[in-house]
Amino acid sequence: xxxxxxxxxxxxxxxxxxxxxxxxxxxxxxxxxxxxxxxxxxxxxxxxxxxxxxxxxxxxxxxxxxxxxxxxxxxxxxxxxxxxxxxxxxxxxxxxxxxxxxxxxxxxxxxxxxxxxxxxxxxxxxxxxxxxxxxxxxxxxxxxxxxxxxxxxxxxxxxxxxxxxxxxxxxxxxxxxxxxxxxxxxxxxxxxxxxxxxxxxxxxxxxxxxxxxxxxxxxxxxxxxxxxxxxxxxxxxxxxxxxxxxxxxxxxxxxxxxxxxxxxxxxxxxxxxxxxxxxxxxxxxxxxxxxxxxxxxxxxxxxxxxxxxxxxxxxxxxxxxxxxxxxxxxxxxxxxxxxxxxxxxxxxxxxxxxxxxxxxxx
Numbered sequence: 001x002x003x004x005x006x007x008x009x010x011x012x013x014x015x016x017x018x019x020x021x022x023x024x025x026x027x028x029x030x031x032x033x034x035x036x037x038x039x040x041x042x043x044x045x046x047x048x049x050x051x052x053x054x055x056x057x058x059x060x061x062x063x064x065x066x067x068x069x070x071x072x073x074x075x076x077x078x079x080x081x082x083x084x085x086x087x088x089x090x091x092x093x094x095x096x097x098x099x100x101x102x103x104x105x106x107x108x109x110x111x112x113x114x115x116x117x118x119x120x121x122x123x124x125x126x127x128x129x130x131x132x133x134x135x136x137x138x139x140x141x142x143x144x145x146x147x148x149x150x151x152x153x154x155x156x157x158x159x160x161x162x163x164x165x166x167x168x169x170x171x172x173x174x175x176x177x178x179x180x181x182x183x184x185x186x187x188x189x190x191x192x193x194x195x196x197x198x199x200x201x202x203x204x205x206x207x208x209x210x211x212x213x214x215x216x217x218x219x220x221x222x223x224x225x226x227x228x229x230x231x232x233x234x235x236x237x238x239x240x241x242x243x244x245x246x247x248x249x250x251x252x253x254x255x256x257x258x259x260x261x262x263x264x265x266x267x268x269x270x271x272x273x274x275x276x277x278x279x280x281x282x283x284x285x286x287x288x289x290x291x292x293x294x295x296x297x298x299x300x301x302x303x304x305x306x307x308x309x310x311x312x313x314x315x316x317x318x319x320x321x322x323x324x325x326x327x328x329x330x331x332x333x334x335x336x337x338x339x340x341x342x343x344x345x346x347x348x349x350x351x352x353x354x355x356x357x358x359x360x361x362x
Contacts (some may be wrong), residue, residue: 007296007298007322008298009298009318010308011301011307012307012308012309012312014312015305015307015312018271018275018302018303019190019302020302020305021273021301021303021305021306021307022195022274022303022304025303025304025305026080026081026304027081028081028312032054032084032087032088034088034091036052036053036078036087036099037053038053038106039051041126041130043126044126046112047103047110047111047112047114048110049101050101050106050107050108051127052099052101052106053097053098054087054088054091055096056094056096058096062096062137063137063138064138064139065095065096065139066095066096067097067131067137067140068086068095068096068140068141068142068143068327069097069098069124069131069141070086070087070097070098070100071100071124071142071143071144071148071149071151071152072101072102072105072145073147073149073174073304074146074199075105075199075202075203076105076145076146077099077106078101078106082145082304082319083099083145085319085320086143086319086320089317089320089321089323089324093328100127102120102148103116103120103123104116104210109209109210113210113213113218113240114241114242115206115210115237117237118147118150118151118176118249118253118254119151119249119252120241121154121155123151124142124152124155128140128167131166132164132166137166139166139168140164140166140167140168141167141168142169142170143170143173143323144170144172144173145173145304146173146176146276146303149172149173149174149175150175150253150254150255152255153172153175153258153259153262153266154253156261156262156264157255157257157258157259157260157261157262158258159263167264168265168327169266169267170265170267171267171268171269171326172266172267172268172269173304173319173323174269174271174303176276176277177255177256177281177283179250179251179253179254180247180250182277182281183230183250185276185277185278186229187228187229192228195275195276196227197227200226200227200229200232203236204223204226204232207220207223207236217240218240222235223235230246233250234246237249256283259286259293260286260290262290262293264292265294266293267294267296267322267326268287268294268297269296269297269306269319269322270282270296270298271297271298271299271300271301271302271303271306272298272300273299273300273301273302274301274302275302275303276303277303279299282297306318306319
């Protein structure tokens, strides 16, 4: 396996179990104390994305300052607790960060009939292109959570060795690598009663608004009766986004088909007790065949959970630390290389080595 990362995760004693970890993370993490700066990115197809920035002080301009682009999960946004805590962590490192609100997720309905979905990689491509071509960003890092992680990994795999050189590293957390398998789990038992019901409620609310925009294309009454992802994706996601049916949608957009082509260092964080996609479903064989994938798989942590710390009001940001450490490692290596390759620094090192050798000889 492409250099498996070893980090111990110890769940908080007051938040044990996969469902406790998953629900606490979704509902009870504190938000940012600092405000976000929103900018609207107009897309080539006539739609838009709202981008929420948290920028670090930079007297020398933003061009060379590392930028972290964050993709949220299903029915998330820049307001999602897991996004907010990462924004805060990136800011503490002195880097810029931006949370991408997928189409229809910023509080404003998108303009087109199409919706955001698990395979909509063109939007990430346009975001990256904007930062490289218009803002001249030199160092870009990417993070995707759950559905956003699936989009991220699919996009990286689609581009393979042709990925822009400005993309340095990526991290994907709690990804449902095989969507047919994940949907099967989500559409039954506890998952269906708690998670699927809640997620579908948000999706249905968006579709009710979209029906007013495109009454001929959407049948809200049928969508409203959906109680599973299979039903909703059959009635809404697949037809609105050009897929033959829900099965084709899941199969064609599952990121596991794109993992082997990923050509940038990518951290994969996952808990084996993830109720959305448990450890036995992980595509470990595909991970082993890649030199770029860095799996960090821990026994516990739930879905996007990883809640640690002695008390609820004094949590440890284990997940955010793993992501920032992975990204910062490259910056540290680059600084070391700059020291070693700079002529004056190299001469100073050479002189010190000669002095040391002379001392050893005497």
